[in-house]
Amino acid sequence: MIIFKNEQYLPCSIPEISYTYERKTISDKETPLYLREDLFVYPKNMGFIVENNNGQFLVDSIDLLQLIRGKSVNEICHKETDFEEIEQYYRYGLIGYEKNTTAKLIIPEINQRYFNLYDISQTTWFCHIPLKIELDITKKCNLQCKHCSRDASPITTEGEMSLQNYVDVIQQAGKIGVPEFSFMGGEPTCNPSFIELATVARMSGIRTLSTSTNGWLINEDLAKKLLFYLIQCR
Ligand code: SF4
Numbered sequence: 001m002i003i004f005k006n007e008q009y010l011p012c013s014i015p016e017i018s019y020t021y022e023r024k025t026i027s028d029k030e031t032p033l034y035l036r037e038d039l040f041v042y043p044k045n046m047g048f049i050v051e052n053n054n055g056q057f058l059v060d061s062i063d064l065l066q067l068i069r070g071k072s073v074n075e076i077c078h079k080e081t082d083f084e085e086i087e088q089y090y091r092y093g094l095i096g097y098e099k100n101t102t103a104k105l106i107i108p109e110i111n112q113r114y115f116n117l118y119d120i121s122q123t124t125w126f127c128h129i130p131l132k133i134e135l136d137i138t139k140k141c142n143l144q145c146k147h148c149s150r151d152a153s154p155i156t157t158e159g160e161m162s163l164q165n166y167v168d169v170i171q172q173a174g175k176i177g178v179p180e181f182s183f184m185g186g187e188p189t190c191n192p193s194f195i196e197l198a199t200v201a202r203m204s205g206i207r208t209l210s211t212s213t214n215g216w217l218i219n220e221d222l223a224k225k226l227l228f229y230l231i232q233c234r
Pocket residue numbers: 141142143144145147148149150151152153185186187214
């Protein structure tokens with residue numbers, strides 16, 4: 001289990017996508033807690049999405065949420081991470097002290113094979129994740145459109161990340177359970193490692209891959225590979 005002490009939005013060191021938020025301390029640890037409203041729970045990649053009106057929350061497990069009804073913090077929390085998890089539920093209004101006996105976890109019927117898949121989770125115990133990442137895998141493009149918002153050109157490579165950096169970002173995204181990844185550019189097919197990166201994404205557990213391309217460099221062989229790896233090529 002990985003615990004990120006400053007509770008980053010993403011467990012990685014890229015400043016643009018790191019986000020720190022506060023927990024709301026629960027001082028009353030003896031009074032019973034209840035779910036505030038019905039919460040929808042469904043598996044997503046290597047964990048569960050818990051949804052209420054405030055948003056969607058990714059959790060590794062729903063064990064604590066299932067224990068909450070009518071039990072106090074001290075009754076259900078046995079280690080520090082349990083307290084932290086409960087405080088985050090509290091912070092986002094999923095739980096409270098108002099007795100609401102009708103509120104429940106609504107869990108759609110899930111095929112057992114999916115549960116087995118989620119058991120391999122190594123994601124952080126409670127972490128918001130981006131539901132989609134778009135990664136510019138090159139700044140190059142075979143064209144030079146006047147309207148290009150990326151200032152792409154056949155010779156632009158300045159500021160591109162190394163192949164290893166791309167691989168690291170994709171693997172981190174897979175590890176925390178990002179469900180969707182889009183390869184962008186420049187023109188993504190100008191990156192000779194495009195298919196290699198798509199393979200890394202698949203092997204990292206990211207299921208939904210897509211790209212946006214001008215199509216000029218796609219031959220039959222590449223088209224077959226794109227068809228195999230991507231669900232959308234627009
Ligand atoms: S094809 Fe797209 S990325 Fe390439 S120059 Fe035109 S707008 Fe920019």
